[in-house]
Amino acid sequence: MSVQIEVSIQDCFWDRFVLENPEPNSSPDQSMESSPLVIDCPINETEWENWFQIWLNHLHSDLPSASSYELSLRLTDNTEIETLNTQYRSQNKPTDVLAFASLEVDCPLPPEILSSQSLYLGDIVISVETAYNQAQEQGHSLKTELGWLATHGLLHLLGWxxxxxxxLTEMLNQQRVLLEIIGLVNSLR
Known part of the structure; x- marks a missing residue:
């Protein structure tokens, strides 16, 4: 089964992402003052769209029937994700990924609407700042970490x-499978 998907991207395709206050380098020859860190974008819009297409085709049994699917992906910094985490989860701290599933709302749609319109799955918000730090800690690429977090958010949109x-183990295993089918093998988690 091939699934139609439209990925709405908000403010997440950057040539360079600047972290104004990166975590200080633990190297003794570095001063405690940190200068801005510039991160080059590891994933372009077409690659994101391809990944979500592949993932949704793989997860088609978890999808409600619809003619096509849409979701929003926003890549941001710790300041913005902390604001969202505080507002929606009452957790006054940054996090790596948030998912706002539209399917959690109990509002059944008639089959004729589902077959003729895109079904909006929800929003995924990822902190590039946290993703970068986690990739460094885990010893893998930012691209792998962003893929890992995107799969986590997507599974939440689908009710996982x-x-x-x-x-949690089942969800993490599914994330590994999703990374493997796009060629991002991550054996560190």
Missing amino acids: DHPDDES
């Missing part, structure tokens, strides 16, 4: 959750 260890 991890309230216990068993469901």
Whole structure:
């Protein structure tokens, strides 16, 4: 089954992302003052769209029936994601990824609407700043970390959750599968 998908991208395709206050380098020869860190964009718009197309085709059994699907991806910094995390999750701290699933709203649509219009799955917000730091800590690329976080957000949009260890393990395993099918093997998690 081939799924039609439209990916709406908001403010996330940058040539360079500047972190104004990166975490200080732990190297003793570096001063405690940190200068802005410039991160080159590892993923272009076409690649993001291809990834989501592949992932949704793989996850088609988790999708409600519709003629096509749409989602929003926003790549941002820790300041913005902390604001969202505080506002929507009452957690006053930055996080790596947030997912706002539109399918959680109990508003059934008639089959004729689903077959003729795109179904909006929701929004994924990723902090590039946190993703960069986590990639450094995990010893893999920013591209891999962004893919990892995007798969996590996508699964949440489709109703996956991890309230216990068993469901978390299942979700993490599915994320690994999704990374493998696009050629990003991540054995570090």
